[in-house]
Amino acid sequence: MARAFRAVAGRMLFGIVVTVLGAAASAHHSFAMFDTANPITISGVVTTVQWTNPHVYIELDVPEGQSARHWTMELGSPSILMRGGWKFNSVKRGDKVTAVVSPLRNGDPGSLLVRLTLPDGRVLGNGGPAGVGPGVAPPATATSPR
């Protein structure tokens, strides 16, 4: 009985995780390599922004003592990000930003973005529901975004 409950609870948890990630869902790979259960916060200076498919990437130099550690952040695709309020030039080289990220499980300095705080204080997530964004009319039928 307990095992059955754990199985059901596990499936429910999986469903919730999938739903949460759904907004940022990739078209092309699993997120299992990222530790989504244990996000961390990193702050630093943007060195590169690649507004590309299948993913947008932001590179960041994060100060560590006298030096800096270089981090790579993977984001959703341009389409998914734009639906979440991003523009291709929302972040620029030289910007000082703070990011909450899910780090790679293997310890490498790579990550999946959860949310990014821009120099002006605006906070952007890692995507948005389909079709919701600037210039797009809200749905006529009330539904929960996927």
Added chain:
Amino acid sequence: MVSLVSRVTASAVALLTLIAVVHGPLHAQSNPRPNLTGAWAPLGGRGADPKVAPPPAGPIVLKPEYAKPYQDARAADAAAAKRGEPVASASMSCVPYGMPRMMSVASYPIELLETAGQITIVTEAFSEVRRVFMDQPQLPIDEVPPGFYGHSVGRWEGDTLVIDTVGIKESLAGYQNIPHSDRMRITERLRLVAPDVLHDQITIDDPVVLEKPVVYTLAYRKLPGYKMVEFVCENNREYVDDQGRVRMRLGGR
């Protein structure tokens, strides 16, 4: 003279009115086909209005010789994902999905375009394109070169667009990763269940692999004014290492 012109004008107006009265409703009644042109976004089942939510998917019943390998592969995938080492997939290498998976990729919209004799379906993810040739007989499977989209023909049955597709490559991962043979046939029934909600009931029939057809329904919400975004897979940083693990290529400065 003026009187004659007035009488002619009045007669013409009356005739046009009669034509409009008689033919207008007749035309409407004889043409229940909705115009599906436009962008549509996947509609999540959870939280959706029950009146427009898609029905639950039917069971997947494979023939015994396919069932165990399928279950073993699913279990291995789940275990690998749990270890944080997901199994590589074709899409991870930026290979498009093809039919039928292309019809539902994450939250990416699709676009339907109706033109004379053809309905074209374009997906935002990977910019995949299907062409549905209307009111033509389907080709024998053995005359269709196996591909990602096969050969699709369509017809209207009242308010429902019925699409028949054959000729999908055996190497493509199917719905829920089920295997399929070159005998697979996909039948879709697209119908508006609300003015802005479209259902696509998909039936996969494969006499070689399946004990019975698999049936599931995708739902979409219309996106008025949405402009499809380009998707060219130019910067793929995921790769498979020599241990078969999916890794992410980290960037330099």
